[in-house]
Amino acid sequence: MRFDSLLTPVSESAPCGPDLDEIGDDQYLNYVLGADNRMPGRYLDSETGTPFDRTSIDLKAETKAIGGFLEQSRDLRLLTLEARLQALAGQIAGFCDCVQAIAALLDQFWDEVHPKGFDGDFTLRQNTVAVLEDRTTVVLPLQYAPLVRDQRAGTISLRDHAVATGTAAREGERVLDVNQIMETLRSEAHRAEIDALHASLSSARKAVATIRSAFDEGTNYQYSPDFELLSGVLGQLLALIEGARPDLGGANGHAVTEAAPDGSAEIIAIGAVPAAAPAKAAAVAIGDHAAAAAALLAAERYFGRAEPSSPALILVHQARLLVGKPLVAAIEALMPDNAEYASIVVDAASGFELNMAKMRAITDDFAAAAEEPAAGSETIFSAGTRAEAAALLAGVATYFRSVEASSPIPMLLGRAERFMSQSFQSIIAELLPKKNSE
Incomplete structure (x- = not known):
C-alpha cells in the first residue's frame, strides 16, 4: 500500500510528529485552505444534473503536497482530504488506500495520531473521519466513478448500472444496456483490473470496521462515527462487481440504494452480495x-x-x-x-x-x-x-x-x-x- 511508510514513527519521542495545524504551520494551513476551496459545493449541477468535472482535480499535484505533509505529521485530516480528492477524481482504489491508511494509523497510534483527543474529548477526531460520509465529495463521486474503461462500452460506473436498470436518466445522459455492463465487467480483458478493484473495496470495507472499532474502544463508544453512507456505497460497488463476477463473492440477490440528484433514494437491483454479510x-x-x-x-x-x-x-x-x-x-x-x-x-x-x-x-x-x-x-x-x-x-x-x-x-x-x-x-x-x- 502506498501509505505503508506512515506506520514508521516520525521520531522516537513523537511517533506522529507535530500537529501542523496546532503549531500554525503556514504552508500546511495555506494548502489545506486552498484544497478546501477547490472542493465543489455540489457534486451535481442544480440546473442540469451534470456531475462535477473530475478532470479539474490535479491529483498528481495534490497527492504530492499531501505526501510531503504526511512525512512530517501523521494527520487524519490530510488523509481524509486526500480521500475526498481521490473520490472526486474518480479514483476508487486511491480512495480505498486512504481509508485503509486511516484505519492503520488509528489502530497503531491511537494516542498519538492527529488530531488528538483533548481531556477525553475526541469531537475533532470524530468530525475529521465523519467527512468520509459526505455526499458531495465522497458518496456521489464514488457512485459516478469508473470501475473500468472499456474500448467499446466506455467507462462503466455504479451510476451507469442504475440508469440501465431503471433509474431516470438526466437529459443527455447515456443509457447503456445492462447486459453490456455486466458482460464488460466479467470480460477476460478486465479480469485483473476487476480483481484488484474488488480487493481494494473489500479492504476498505474492513478498514471502515477497524476505524469504528478504534473509536468504540478508544472513546468507550462516546465518539464512535456512523459510516452508514460510506458502508452503503462500498457495499453497492462490491455487489455490482460480484453480480458480474460471482466467483468473487456470494450468489444471493441484493438490493442497494443510490442517492438521486433530488436527494431521494432509488433502488438498484444488483445480482449478488458478499456471502459474509448476512447483517446487510x-x-x-x-x-x-x-x-x-x-x-x-x-x-x-x-x-x-x-x-x-x-x-x-x-x-x-x-x-x-x-x-x-x-x-x-x-x-x-x-x-x-x-x-x-x-x-x-x-x-x-x-x-x-x-x-x-x-x-x-x-x-x-x-x-x-x-x-x-x-x-x-x-x-x-x-x-x-x-x-x-x-x-x-x-x-x-x-x-x-x-x-x-x-x-x-x-x-x-x-x-x-x-x-x-x-x-x-x-x-x-x-x-x-x-x-x-x-
Whole structure:
C-alpha cells in the first residue's frame, strides 16, 4: 500500500510528529485552505444534473503536497482530504488506500495520531473521519466513478448500472444496456483490473470496521462515527462487481440504494452480495412503536434459541425494554452509575438547569397525566436465521432514526449487529478491560 511508510514513527519521542495545524504551520494551513476551496459545493449541477468535472482535480499535484505533509505529521485530516480528492477524481482504489491508511494509523497510534483527543474529548477526531460520509465529495463521486474503461462500452460506473436498470436518466445522459455492463465487467480483458478493484473495496470495507472499532474502544463508544453512507456505497460497488463476477463473492440477490440528484433514494437491483454479510439483509418495514417492540422480541427469541452466547441477545433485550420509555429511563438503564449527574442546561450563564431529580419528576407527572393502555402490534414477526434477525434489527433502527432521533435504540442495535459476526475471543477482548502493565 502506498501509505505503508506512515506506520514508521516520525521520531522516537513523537511517533506522529507535530500537529501542523496546532503549531500554525503556514504552508500546511495555506494548502489545506486552498484544497478546501477547490472542493465543489455540489457534486451535481442544480440546473442540469451534470456531475462535477473530475478532470479539474490535479491529483498528481495534490497527492504530492499531501505526501510531503504526511512525512512530517501523521494527520487524519490530510488523509481524509486526500480521500475526498481521490473520490472526486474518480479514483476508487486511491480512495480505498486512504481509508485503509486511516484505519492503520488509528489502530497503531491511537494516542498519538492527529488530531488528538483533548481531556477525553475526541469531537475533532470524530468530525475529521465523519467527512468520509459526505455526499458531495465522497458518496456521489464514488457512485459516478469508473470501475473500468472499456474500448467499446466506455467507462462503466455504479451510476451507469442504475440508469440501465431503471433509474431516470438526466437529459443527455447515456443509457447503456445492462447486459453490456455486466458482460464488460466479467470480460477476460478486465479480469485483473476487476480483481484488484474488488480487493481494494473489500479492504476498505474492513478498514471502515477497524476505524469504528478504534473509536468504540478508544472513546468507550462516546465518539464512535456512523459510516452508514460510506458502508452503503462500498457495499453497492462490491455487489455490482460480484453480480458480474460471482466467483468473487456470494450468489444471493441484493438490493442497494443510490442517492438521486433530488436527494431521494432509488433502488438498484444488483445480482449478488458478499456471502459474509448476512447483517446487510434488506431491512424489515416497521410502522410504529408496537411493531418495533414485536420485531425486537422476534430477534431476541432467535438469539436466545440459536445464538445464546452472543452479546447481541443482551443488547436487543435492552433495546426492547427501552421502546416507548422516556429519556430518564434510558439514562438510568444505560448509565446507572452516572445517572444522578445528568442535567439539561437551559441557561448556563444564570445556572438554570434541570437536574435528574427534576427531570424524573416531570417525566412521572407527564406519565400520570397521559397514561393510556399500550397497544399491541398487529404484525407478527419471526426470525429463523441470523440474516432474518439482522433484517429485523435494521428495520427497527431505521424506524427510530426516522421518528425518534433521540432514541438510544439504534446505537444499541448497531453494536449488536457488530457483535453478531465476532468470535468469542474478540468479544472477550472488548468486554474485559485490559490490565495495566506493571
